[in-house]
Amino acid sequence: MKILIGSKNPAKIDAVGSVFNNDNITGIEVPSQVSAQPVTDEETRRGAINRAWRCVSESTCDIGIGLEGGVMTLDGQLYVTNWGALASYDGTIITAGGARIQLPHNFSAKLNQGLELGDIMDEYAKRQDVRKKEGAIGIFTNELISRKEMFVHVVKLLKGQYNFSQK
Numbered sequence: 001m002k003i004l005i006g007s008k009n010p011a012k013i014d015a016v017g018s019v020f021n022n023d024n025i026t027g028i029e030v031p032s033q034v035s036a037q038p039v040t041d042e043e044t045r046r047g048a049i050n051r052a053w054r055c056v057s058e059s060t061c062d063i064g065i066g067l068e069g070g071v072m073t074l075d076g077q078l079y080v081t082n083w084g085a086l087a088s089y090d091g092t093i094i095t096a097g098g099a100r101i102q103l104p105h106n107f108s109a110k111l112n113q114g115l116e117l118g119d120i121m122d123e124y125a126k127r128q129d130v131r132k133k134e135g136a137i138g139i140f141t142n143e144l145i146s147r148k149e150m151f152v153h154v155v156k157l158l159k160g161q162y163n164f165s166q167k
């Protein structure tokens with residue numbers, strides 16, 4: 001199958017590549033059509049869906065995959081959240097949620113100032129491009145789970161549901 005991923009972020013492309021390991025996969029830049037920093041589950045999920053559809057509508061492929069990270073708040077606690085979507089040329093759309101883990105309370109003020117989580121993480125971890133490597137998930141799990149591994153789980157949920165829908 002020819003699969004397009006709506007991102008050039010290596011953490012996302014590598015996650016798709018390790019699940020769809022017999023397929024032809026390519027990452028392309030597409031707009032998420034949501035804020036650069038999604039701040040709810042709804043917005044993060046919508047960004048993943050928009051990316052997946054955009055892949056299918058922009059180029060010839062069997063499947064488009066959108067993966068999106070964001071933040072959300074539950075009972076005053078800030079979390080990093082993750083969503084994935086798979087769109088197929090026949091009009092099928094499949095979605096799946098990924099892991100959420102809590103973020104430090106002082107991140108909310110930085111987000112309110114307009115900073116994106118990727119930049120906040122680089123400053124916090126004193127590293128570069130955390131969003132393309134271990135991710136917030138990696139930093140705050142002491143690197144037990146990387147952003148790629150977290151997205152691998154999301155992509156497995158998408159692939160499994162897609163296979164089920166094709167039976």
Ligand SMILES: O=P(O)(O)OP(=O)(O)OP(=O)(O)OC[C@H]1O[C@@H](n2cnc3c(O)ncnc32)[C@H](O)[C@@H]1O
Nearest residue numbers: 007009036068069070116117118121131135136137
């Ligand atoms: O190149 P794209 O595909 O846009 O990847 P991205 O990581 O920049 O963009 P996302 O849309 O997935 O995430 C929205 C924002 O949240 C940040 N973000 C989300 N999850 C993150 C994580 O685990 N670690 C660091 N930053 C994260 C990200 O860097 C962006 O600033």
